[in-house]
Amino acid sequence: MPGYQTKQEHIAVRGVDDIVIRSLLDRQQFSDPLGDALEQGISSAAWPLFGLLWPSGAQLAARIALHPVTEGERILELGCGLALASLVGHRRGADMTASDCHPLAEGFLRENLRLNELGPMKYRHGHWGGHAAAPARGEVPASEMLSGRFELIIGSDLxxxxxxxxxxSGTIARHAAPGGEVWIVDPDRGNRAAFHKQMIAAGFSGREERLDRAAAGFQLAYKGRLLVYTAPAAH
Incomplete structure (x- = not known):
């Protein structure tokens, strides 16, 4: 990736072979010779965050590694970043679609698919936040925009x-199949309560599961929860 320093790691996820991930070296990686970040209104501090591995993403990957692969189940990862969970699901044979709004996310995904000797995986541009809805340098073709409905929608630290x-919550409601599930791994962010109210107002039922664990050996401590929602059934 021109202009960026990267590193390559083998990520252990129970139930699958190690996943090789190329990520940004650190949070100081920022290169914007064409003004893409400026055009999208993304600060230099926020720009590299998509390209780092985060503890909640590892929690989500561990969960999807245990999820039974079911024929006909379409799984969407929102705000995928480096798409560790999507790569785990793809390796296990699940029908995965990774989605993000960062203009570099797809390039890193393609490289990590190559490093893991995995076949092509669907990627779609998906956006719900305050930045421009399309990557810099032009509009996204309709065929590359997030569309359709999914039986399982997953995400971490959103x-x-x-x-x-x-x-x-509106994006999730548009893309959740009737009766489908939603998994959000959240490291106890302060916005969780408001999000929960919005999901309930959209007709979802919800529960949560604590994911806290103490540090042990090479395993780091984690504090957070898995939010699980079920979409309303079809009328």
Whole structure:
């Protein structure tokens, strides 16, 4: 990736072979010679966050590694970043679609598919936040935009910004199949309560599961929860 320093790691996920991930070296990686970040209104501090591995993403990957692969089940990862969970599901044979709004996310996904000797996986541009809805340098073709409905929608650490308009819950509602499930791994962000109210108002039922664990050996401590929602059934 020109202009960026990267690193390559083998990520252990129980139930699958190690996943090789190329990520940004650190949070200081920022290169914007064409003004893409400026055009999208993304600060230099926020720009590299998509390209790092985050503890909640590892939690989501561990959960999808245990999820039975079911014929006909379509799974969408929202705000995928480096798409660790999508790569795990794809390796296991699940019908995965990774989605993000960052213009570099798809390139990193293609490289990580190559590093893991995996076949093509669907990627779609998906957006719900406050930045421009299309990548810089032009509009996204309709065929590359997120569309359709999914039996399972997953995401990790998505509640980092206030969302008074309920754009995330609205996006989920548009893409959740009737009776489908939603999994959000959240590291106890302060916006969780507002998001929960928005999901309930959209007709979803919900529950949560604590994911806290103490540090042990090479395993880091984690504090957070899995939010599970079920979409309303078809009328």
């Amino acid at each position: 509640l980092y910004e206030r969302d008074d308009d309920g754009t995330l």
